[in-house]
Amino acid sequence: MGQKNFVLDTNVLIENPKCITALRNGQDNMVHIPYTVLTELDKLKRDPRIGHIVSQAIHSILTDGKLTILSPEYAETIESQNPDDRILKETLNSGIESPILVTNDRILQIKAGIYSLQCEEYKDSDPFRSDSQLYTGFTAEGETPAVNSFSWKNGTPVFNGAHGEKPVTYTHEVWGVKPRNIYQNLALELMLNDYINLVSIQSEAGYGKTFLALASALYLALEKKSNPYEKVYLVKPIWEIGAKMGYLPGTVEEKMQPYIRYIRDLAVKLHEQRPANRIFMDTDSEKFRFNQKKFEILPIAYIRGMNLENCVVIIDEMQNMSRSEVRSLLTRMGEGVKCLCLGDTRQVDNPYLNESNNGLNWVVKKLRNNKEYAHMVLKGERSRGPITDMVLKTGL
Template sequence: MENASNLKSKMYVLDTNVLLHEPLAYLSFQEHHVVIPMTVLEELDHIKDRKHDVSRDARVAIRGLDEILKNATPEQMLQGVALPSNKKAKTASNGTLIIVNDHLFADSISGLPGNENDHRIINCAVHLQKQHTNSKVILVTKDINMRLKAKGAGLNYVEDYRTDQLIDDISLLTSGYKKIAGDFWQHVGQCNTEQYGRETLHHVAKNLIPDVFYNEYLIDEGDQFAARVKSYDEEHITLKDIGYERLMNQGAWGIKPKNIYQGMALDALLDTSIELVILTGPAGCGKTLLALASALEMVIEKGIYDKVIVTRNTPEIAESIGFLPGTEEEKMAPWLAAITDTLEVLHKGDENPISSRNYIMEKANIQFKSVNFMRGRSIQNAVVILDESQNLTAAQLKTIITRCGEGTKLICTGNLAQIDSNYLTPVTSGLTYIVERFKNFEGSATINLNGVVRSRLASFAEENL
């Protein structure tokens, strides 16, 4: 390993949770030296046979490591085996992958007892830091407490794994709309306008609004102008003129928008050309209500889709819904009470709201499904509502999105301030990931409902508790 000791080199010691989070994470360090302690391999071995999603990630990581190291001799593994080029990387790889037997290092190096795997990995990093004084040895782990202990044990450099993070701060997350100061047309001046039936399109210069994406909404402070980005190139932006008043007067299943933010959400939800709608915002801002009302409108009133599929993820049922008697829908019902409660709200004026709810569930063919059973199938011509999607990883969301067949509309709702998973943060949530990844996709729209006026009680609690 002497080749790694030079002024410019960096040695990244990867923790097990990094490989479970992204099994091929070692390919992200193309120009550096990646160290995998033996303890990490042991932990992957213990995890790979469990009946959980994380076991699949462990197996993928092990197979990837085997592919790189299968022809290497023990000496070469200690010296470093060349990393293959990452398909996403623009330059060729000159980094190496090194396997270190950390069991050979004395516990006294870091002062932490060696009976815990985390301590062994920290001990390994501290040992490498002392051995390679001219290299920058960095421990990469997603465990916050482990990062703190590593610092306390004398390790100079400790980092979180951020390669998969598209933004550094949740405040930078795309809102799905832009509010133009003053009157929009005073900024634009003259532009080319085309009329296609009832649709009016404006072609404005790109330099007026340089950072736009497909289906982003534009509104101004005059409460008159409202448009959606239809397309754009390097010189022009094509806007679909919607109009503030038209947004506020649309409705779905008896629901009218309370303000322009809900109006934009309803417009995206009712537009069949938009296949993915992402609604974010605090609790009580109407995400589920708008999604379900739009789904009922498109299934029952307009007959565009055949059924409504509702699913969500909770930590307790992420892997299994149990073996006790009962159908899938009966087992999912307690977790999807928000949907049945919303149906009752939509029919609270009826003589018997519960009977109306049951009738509508049958009429709209509303099905409650577990995320675990969304694999191995294709969902055709349906509205899929994925509630509480902030608790899903990017991989889990990919599983669901890739199941959506022809003619299916997916609605993802979530509140990034209420993440229940122990392993996700607002920045690493799958919801954040798809908001940023799909913003340049022609068939998707994102609306942040933070602007919705909530009850006085909810607003006071949000600000003061």
């Protein structure tokens, strides 16, 4: 087969920024970018949802020495404001021999067919993965283990800590909680490790990261004797209500009830498995109000100015915190603090953040390989229930 001339649509670059290298196939083919595609990328780079992916696409264009941009002079003469029509006209008038328009836009494919322009669909999608997804906490065979990571030897997980290797041949049981799979057991291994002060856990919904963190916190603060932990703090970003929160009636805990009810439900569930009377003010009523001396839930705004010592801190939904918020929070932590950071960079609700530019991802990117830090991607065969399993497996 001879050399092919591919012309890329915007959606192909967005779905897989590495498509240029793949389509080039070494030196076999030529790749061309319509000027209108650059204009579209320039607009999309400001979109907080996909700006991080656009930057990767732009980087691929800048670093590819053989890629060509179709003439901007002709593009400026096109009157149509429809990007698809402009890309189509640029391709037809490019002078390229037998151009092949690569697009996943079905309407554009139909339009190309009207002009007998050859079209191909690009099916090799490569979804963006953040640092907290890429670095799973497991080291592949033959690679040098990262600090506080896991590797596999003869089917057995081995913890590669600062003090050497340790096969994890046992199963943890914390506050009556037994891990449902090997990954939950390894997550507990990190949370309970005396030499690791900061742990981050990335996982999709329903794999038990919050439940495991709460069970570990209760064990460390209420049961384990040889530690300095006297209290549990749970910090959660509440960007949805922002400044309006101050106008709601009641205490801080009462104001946050719509956002932290699931925390109370999990704590009550743990209490029912094994009594945790000290974290509640009253366990006879249905309210189960937390004892602020032992268990306190705070929005991140309330942490500024505090000095946290001798406590376990759980930071939930860290993906909805900015880099500056994470830095402000972590620098509040003094002596005798165990911090458990939880989140999923694919579930960023904060409109000002994205999969790459969020607190959880920055923690993994900057702290990886520190001897007092560990990160892990939590997964497994089952999540919280069959409906959640179905959603996760189908990619809904």
